[in-house]
Amino acid sequence: MPASRRTFLAGGAAAGVGLAVAGSVPSLAQAHPSRPPAPGGHVPFPPLVDDPNGILALPAGFRYAVVTRTGVTRLDHGQGVTPSDHDGMAVFDAGRGRYTLIQNHENDPGAEFGVPHVRGTVYDPGALDSGGCTVITTDRAGRNLGEFVAISGTVSNCAGGPTPWGTWLTCEETEDRAGDKWEESGRTGVFQKDHGYVFEVWADGSSDPRPIKCLGRYAHEALAIDKDRTHIYLSEDADQPNGLFYRWTAPRGVKVGPKVLTRLPADAGVLAAMQIIMDDGSVLPDVAYLTSAQLGRPFPVRWKEVPERDARTKPVREQFADGEVTRGRKFEGVWGTDDGVYVVNSYAWEDGELPADAAPHDGMVWFYHYRNQTIQLVTYFPHQVTAEEGAPARYTDLTFDGPDNVTVTPWGSLVLAEDGAGASHVLSSFPGGPTYAIARNQLNDSEFTGPAFTDDGRVLFVNMQDPGLTLAITGPWEKYLG
Numbered sequence: 001m002p003a004s005r006r007t008f009l010a011g012g013a014a015a016g017v018g019l020a021v022a023g024s025v026p027s028l029a030q031a032h033p034s035r036p037p038a039p040g041g042h043v044p045f046p047p048l049v050d051d052p053n054g055i056l057a058l059p060a061g062f063r064y065a066v067v068t069r070t071g072v073t074r075l076d077h078g079q080g081v082t083p084s085d086h087d088g089m090a091v092f093d094a095g096r097g098r099y100t101l102i103q104n105h106e107n108d109p110g111a112e113f114g115v116p117h118v119r120g121t122v123y124d125p126g127a128l129d130s131g132g133c134t135v136i137t138t139d140r141a142g143r144n145l146g147e148f149v150a151i152s153g154t155v156s157n158c159a160g161g162p163t164p165w166g167t168w169l170t171c172e173e174t175e176d177r178a179g180d181k182w183e184e185s186g187r188t189g190v191f192q193k194d195h196g197y198v199f200e201v202w203a204d205g206s207s208d209p210r211p212i213k214c215l216g217r218y219a220h221e222a223l224a225i226d227k228d229r230t231h232i233y234l235s236e237d238a239d240q241p242n243g244l245f246y247r248w249t250a251p252r253g254v255k256v257g258p259k260v261l262t263r264l265p266a267d268a269g270v271l272a273a274m275q276i277i278m279d280d281g282s283v284l285p286d287v288a289y290l291t292s293a294q295l296g297r298p299f300p301v302r303w304k305e306v307p308e309r310d311a312r313t314k315p316v317r318e319q320f321a322d323g324e325v326t327r328g329r330k331f332e333g334v335w336g337t338d339d340g341v342y343v344v345n346s347y348a349w350e351d352g353e354l355p356a357d358a359a360p361h362d363g364m365v366w367f368y369h370y371r372n373q374t375i376q377l378v379t380y381f382p383h384q385v386t387a388e389e390g391a392p393a394r395y396t397d398l399t400f401d402g403p404d405n406v407t408v409t410p411w412g413s414l415v416l417a418e419d420g421a422g423a424s425h426v427l428s429s430f431p432g433g434p435t436y437a438i439a440r441n442q443l444n445d446s447e448f449t450g451p452a453f454t455d456d457g458r459v460l461f462v463n464m465q466d467p468g469l470t471l472a473i474t475g476p477w478e479k480y481l482g
Contacts, residue, residue: 042413045428045436045480048397055469057440062475064439065142067101067461070468071113075134076148083134084113086463086470088159088222088405089450090168092203094137099454100203101136101461102150102168103470104157106449109191110184113468115152122153123199123209126192127182131157133170133201140458142472150202151209155195158237159222159405159450161334164229165258168201169212171220173237175315196220196311198234200262208259213266215248216309218316222405224336226370229255233341233368235331236317239353242286242327244317245274245343247303266310272303273317273325276375287328287366288348288358290377296432298374328364329353333406333416340369342378346402346419349383362387362401362420367431378431379403379414390421397437400427405449410457411481417462419447426451426462426473428481436480439473457481 046059056064067073070084087104094100107114107130114129121132132152137145151170158173176195181188196218197211215223221237230250236243249270250256276284277300284290284299307319317327329348334341342365347353349360363381368374381400386393393399402420409415414429415438426439426448439462441448446466453460460473 042430043480044434045438048437048440051442055443056464056471056473057442058473059438059475062438062473064474065472067138067142067144067470067472068136068147068468073144073147075116076146079118079149080116081113082147082468083107083115083132084111084466084468085131086465086468087157087449088170089452089461089463089470090160090162091452091454091459091461092162092166093455098137098139098145099459099461101138101452101470102201102203103134103136103450103463104160104170105131105134106156106158106173106465107131108156108174108184109182109189110187112185115149117152118149121149121151121207121209123151123211124153124155124191124193124195126190127153127155127195128187128189131155131172133157133168135203135205136470138472140472140474142459142474148205150205151199151207153209154199158220159333160198161223161225161336163200163225163256164227166203167258168203169223169261170199170201171222171234172196172198173219173221175217175219175311198223200259208262210262212261212264213310214261214264214268214271216246216271216306216316217311219243221332222334224334224341225256226336226341227338229257231370232256233334233336233343235334235343237330237332238315238317239329241317241322242329242353243331244320244325244327245331246306247272247274271306271309273306273320274375275302275304275324276300276326277302283323284326285323286355286358287326287345287364288354288361290364291359291361292377292380292382295377295380298369298372298376301368301373301375332404335406335408337408339371340367342367342406342408342414344403344406344416346404347383347387349388359383363403365403365406365414365416365429365431379429379435387421393422396423397425397440399423400425400435400437402447403427403429404447405451407451407453409453409477409481410455411478413481415451415453415460417448417451419449424448426460443467
């Protein structure tokens with residue numbers, strides 16, 4: 001049987017490439033003594049085989065089914081058609097071989113296939129045909145058994161994170177304010193409410209479209225809740241200045257659970273930004289100063305409280321002086337385990353995306369250890385000129401850039417969704433070890449989003465954002481990931 005996805009398998013580099021890292025997290029060999037240490041003890045994925053239908057290249061022995069398609073598959077109860085811009089997603093076991101998907105739609109107002117406003121689900125009536133979430137029922141074969149709107153009237157729902165109690169926390173990647181005007185394709189409107197919040201979404205069709213204001217108002221990307229339910233870790237995808245990685249600490253005596261977060265006051269708990277501490281005690285100003293030379297090395301972390309989390313006077317990230325906190329271009333995917341949390345930086349190579357004396361890169365994956373309060377780099381993609389130019393790489397399925405969403409597989413390795421300049425892939429990544437292409441977008445250059453494994457390890461669900469496809473991929477996953 002696969003190990004729980006919430007068991008951390010590897011400080012990766014420590015076990016996989018022979019690095020002796022004092023105080024590092026347990027290695028895969030330590031966590032599972034009967035298994036050989038990663039990354040050397042796994043079977044590499046076979047080469048990708050082009051799809052005769054021109055949609056998804058997969059290794060031999062794997063197959064896919066299309067679950068939803070923007071503008072084609074229909075919503076339940078006459079709500080319309082499947083919205084566009086599929087993004088972050090979670091999967092829950094619904095019993096009897098069925099699964100429930102909760103899916104973000106990263107739309108701004110006025111989208112051709114925005115999330116329709118459905119009574120009882122609307123946050124901002126002024127955000128017409130905008131973002132939100134749908135709930136999809138499917139099975140192991142990827143059959144579409146229904147889809148309906150769970151929340152609407154939100155904006156640019158990018159990623160988020162599942163909760164231990166079976167709901168989804170959806171994140172708005174925007175800082176729009178009430179009174180701001182929007183215009184799209186000849187349509188105009190005015191926001192009636194502030195945006196840039198997190199909302200809780202329920203899979204059973206019930207809805208409570210109230211923002212969780214204690215988690216702050218900024219360009220939220222993704223989040224994860226720790227196993228004690230007293231901390232939430234959140235990423236910010238923003239620039240000028242670059243975004244931050246945050247930790248929210250619950251008020252004393254409070255553990256988050258069903259409907260707890262929406263009931264907390266806007267100033268409940270403490271929202272703080274990450275500081276990576278260097279050997280001399282100074283704060284690392286940007287993650288891009290670290291490179292593959294530091295793979296597996298744990299750096300101490302401290303947390304600096306956010307002065308004004310609802311950003312009434314200035315954006316949250318601008319409330320800190322340079323060098324006071326650790327910034328990063330495109331803090332993206334976040335996924336929690338029992339021992340810590342993974343967080344991704346997608347890339348930084350153009351002028352203005354990183355300090356002039358830092359190292360350009362095409363992707364970084366970090367692991368923050370709860371107990372040790374350290375962070376270490378576990379995967380690093382060096383910058384390549386092909387990515388900068390957007391030209392096809394000579395070895396397409398060996399050249400990766402722009403990791404975005406991340407999930408932990410039932411066997412403890414990672415799956416990353418690319419949003420880069422070259423070919424778009426779904427990637428299998430072993431912390432501290434190799435990364436393999438396990439799918440390639442053969443249709444266009446759209447990003448993959450929302451990878452989510454079923455707990456039984458049978459199906460990997462993933463989205464192709466444009467033209468808006470939800471895909472169910474099946475095959476011998478355990479052979480290559482177990």
